[in-house]
Amino acid sequence: MKPGQGAFAQAAAEAARLFAAGQLGAAARAYQQLLVQAPGMAELHFNYACVLRAMNDAQGALAAFDRAAKLRLGWVSPLIQQGILLFVLGQLEAAQKVFERVVTQEPKDLAGRFNLARTLIANRRWRLAIPHLQEARQLAPDNEEIWMTLRDALRLTGRHQEAIEDFLAFEKTGQASVWTTIANLASCRSLGDSAREAKAVAEVLAWPFEPADRAIVAEALMLLHYFDVSREELLRLYQSYDRLQVRPESVPANAQRRAGKRWRIGYVSADFRRHVMGPLIAQILLEHDRERFELYSYSLAPAANEDDLTEVFRKVSQRFLRLEDLSDEEAAAAIGQDDLDVLVDLMAHTSFARPGIYLHHPARLMVTHLGYHGALGLREIDFKLSDHHVDLPENDRYLIEKLLPMGACVLPFRHVGAAAEPPATRANLGLSDTSVVFGTFVSALKMSPRCLEVWRRILAALPEAVLAFSPYSEADRPALLRQAQGYGIAPERIVFIPPGANQGEARARYRLVDIVLDSFPYSGGDTTTAALDMHVPVVTLTGLRQGERMSLSILTHLGLTETIAQTEDDYVAIALSLAREPERRAELAQKIAQQLVTSGLADTKRYTRALEEAYLEALRRKGLRRDEQTLPD
Secondary structure, three states: OOOOOHHHHHHHHHHHHHHHOOOHHHHHHHHHHHHHHOOOOHHHHHHHHHHHHHOOOHHHHHHHHHHHHHHOOOOOHHHHHHHHHHHHOOOHHHHHHHHHHHHHHOOOOHHHHHHHHHHHHHOOOHHHHHHHHHHHHHHOOOOHHHHHHHHHHHHHOOOHHHHHHHHHHHHHHOOOOHHHHHHHHHHHHHHOOHHHHHHHHHHHHHOOOOHHHHHHHHHHHHHHOOOOOOHHHHHHHHHHHHHOOOOOOOOOOOOOEOOOOOEEEEEEEOOOOOOOHHHHHHHHHHHOOOOOEEEEEEEOOOHHHOOHHHHHHHHHOOEEEEOOOOOHHHHHHHHHOOOOOEEEEOOOOOOOOOHHHHHHOOOOEEEEOOOOOOOOOOOOOOEEEEEOOOOOHHHHHHOOOEEEEEOOOOOOOOOOOOOOOOOOOOOOOOOOOOOEEEEOOOOHHHOOHHHHHHHHHHHHHOOOEEEEEOOOOHHHHHHHHHHHHHOOOOHHHEEEOOOOOOHHHHHHHHHHOOEEEOOOOOOOOHHHHHHHHOOOOEEEEOOOOHHHOHHHHHHHHHOOHHHEEOOHHHHHHHHHHHHHOHHHHHHHHHHHHHHHHHOOOOOHHHHHHHHHHHHHHHHHHHOOOEOOEOOOO
């Protein structure tokens, strides 16, 4: 038989039929015979490579794809398949080089461009991936997977405004789906479109989520806490998230722990570094009673994210383990080897969270803490940490987990030394000495229509007052202005304070602020403690959900309840009173300074003791014990 003749063509067709029928061994032998007759035929090498790949002969397949590419220069299909196989094998650097060859030869090849971007993302090179994703978007403007991948990359690199603009472009050509609904929800605040917001919230709450939508429900839970939704509506979403999980058929029994004098506490986080949460977590771990507790830290972040603070976590931990390269099941097994009494999730549904780990019951008792103002929504998690003010007693009914109140404010307080000078002055911001500056250093997502309307009322009553924002990116300014203008706040009533080059300068920004206006329904946490750290009063509006009550809890534990409003009218009245009475502001500043010393809010050691007692109470409630010793009363 010779290539091109009838018998050869029939043999090639039979080899293809055998492959399609799943008769891999017979197909491989058929292609081997064909290649003896036509060793220079690139298509045969390509087809043979596909058979070898299906037979899990990765090295043979890679070699055959390589031969096919060399035999027909300029043919990129073998290179694409070779790159995909290298990607699957985890050989990311080699895969990247192959895909770079593809886009060099064929700049408009969609598969090559998108797979190069995916490989860069797998290597945590999001910024390098973005231009390739943008090119892929141009090649396939209605491809949802490409749009979603670009959206994630833009958001992870802080380019939120570009993500919104790209969503609006995709919205015109792409098909509506649950992902476009979620993107709509994430974008509506920055667009300043209240009608779009109402529609997006209603669509998300009504969406019939399927098992494949678990990640979407997690993002929906994260987002909806920023919106005016009821506890009942959030509970239904938590229940959907719990119901959609694919659980292992069996999990390890929560057996009594092996011998040991100390309780074993593990923490799971992607922020064992100089990030907003990292220093908060570090100060707690450093204060743990090492005679009573052994500490274990499990990092979800890549090694590239580690810094000098990571070394603090390594030193304070009995074991510090990176979980990045492990599957959920493997990660749970690795954690299980440490025989923990309590495992504490510090991520919930924030970026890099891995809630799938907890489905495998890696510890006898599991608690979720910090992360965001909501819960996880998994029956495997025993408790959600709380306190006696941040949650109403009945909030237990609106969660999958049980509330675990601790005897201190649930949010730890961290003092940061302010720089000697703020990153700007009133003069270069165009402010007079008599101007009243209301500060609200929040993202566009926190600025609800209700919140903006209340702020408008305050500014309307005080012609000499301004509203100060301080976004970390210049690109976020237009969204903040657009939102404010949409609710009648003129641009001349807004100033932008530079965010500062470091933590000290970021704290010093508050020297330019007279009063902080808390956002609602998602109240401040770190922004509230930062203002109080600089002795600036915070006006907050209470609500029913934990997310609506975090500032209330902070202020109540501080002993400063006079700036807590029960209604929107109260909020306006408190803000106006403080603005018009500088002497009262000075008195409040002095009171804040005194209460930070005497209230215990800023006492990390006291906080950590309360946290430890909460863990022990959780163990008591679950009836767990260590060896033959019951928990101490």
